[in-house]
Amino acid sequence: MSDPLDFYFDFSSPYGYLLAEKIDAVAARHGRTVNWHPILLGVIFQATGSRPPVDGSSAKAKYVFNDFARSARFMGLPYNPPSRFPLPTQNAARACYWLQGQDAALARRFALAVYRAFFVADRDISAPEVVLEIAAEQGVDRALKEAPLGGDQLAAALQSPEVKAQLKDACEQALAAGVFGSPHVIVDGEHFFGADRLPQIEQWLASGGF
């Protein structure tokens, strides 16, 4: 099996949500897996001098909000505009990294559940208690059988220096790899930015480059 794809995303990124729903299946069709790397767009934008696409009430901002929903329909995915957007996502990202250290499959289910909680159910994923609720709904307490207080451990992890450092390192590694936004996928050194690059990713995987 070839190297895994690297998938960088912020939990507050609508196009990140759209790609998160598709990327594993596309990779699997070509015998590949995906490493999921939650990052903080605030850190990325500050370092790169980029700006979010939705600042202000410009024609472009209006376009982008409409395009979020239209792109979701085009990709056959549910989408409800969150009532508060964008949101800080460090708690969700830290939880994801901590879970990756415990149970990779569980971490993946949690990440998708966070995205659906925000972009379908309009839940406030910035709040630690909501992040813990989502983790519990995905069976974190039950799943971490060796540590029956999985939920409590996760609550502690959100504030632990080790997990905070893990997220900080992930953002720095993303910047070093050339990541400048969300979603951003790297396949064998080739970079793809945006959910709309999924057809190109699939073609790249099918043909080994084009």
Next chain:
Amino acid sequence: MSDPLDFYFDFSSPYGYLLAEKIDAVAARHGRTVNWHPILLGVIFQATGSRPPVDGSSAKAKYVFNDFARSARFMGLPYNPPSRFPLPTQNAARACYWLQGQDAALARRFALAVYRAFFVADRDISAPEVVLEIAAEQGVDRALKEAPLGGDQLAAALQSPEVKAQLKDACEQALAAGVFGSPHVIVDGEHFFGADRLPQIEQWLASGGF
């Protein structure tokens, strides 16, 4: 027949070139025509506060240059990175508007020829003499039978206050319509930005919205 699509583009926009090669055929498959509106991105960016995607030598700029060529390959189109990019495009745009007033089909052929001259043959489309050469290659002198000095008329048109005003008005009308970049397509009031939205445009035309 339903209303024409409105296609806004700058002759220095690589994604504009890619969409220009496809948009008429996609529209025609659904019984629609396309009105082509050359605009000046400098005017649009100044008015909207947007920035070009390729300023500087950032990771994003590097990505975008690679994506131009890769997207061209993905769409089955030739592409050679111009040695000077971006270029001022007011001469090409003015020529296009003047030709639209003489012969719409000729103006269309001229517009595509300008794009290919820049993004395939690496010609300096900012220069009036190159614009006139491209027009001549498309048969402007021969085509304007009522005015055998078509080429000379076009040379004069590039500096005429009327044609300058026509381009200025086109940019203002584009801004008023909500255009913020290139390529930008409006279908029955629905906006699509970027060559990568072509599949969504086609779906929209096929289904009358989705």
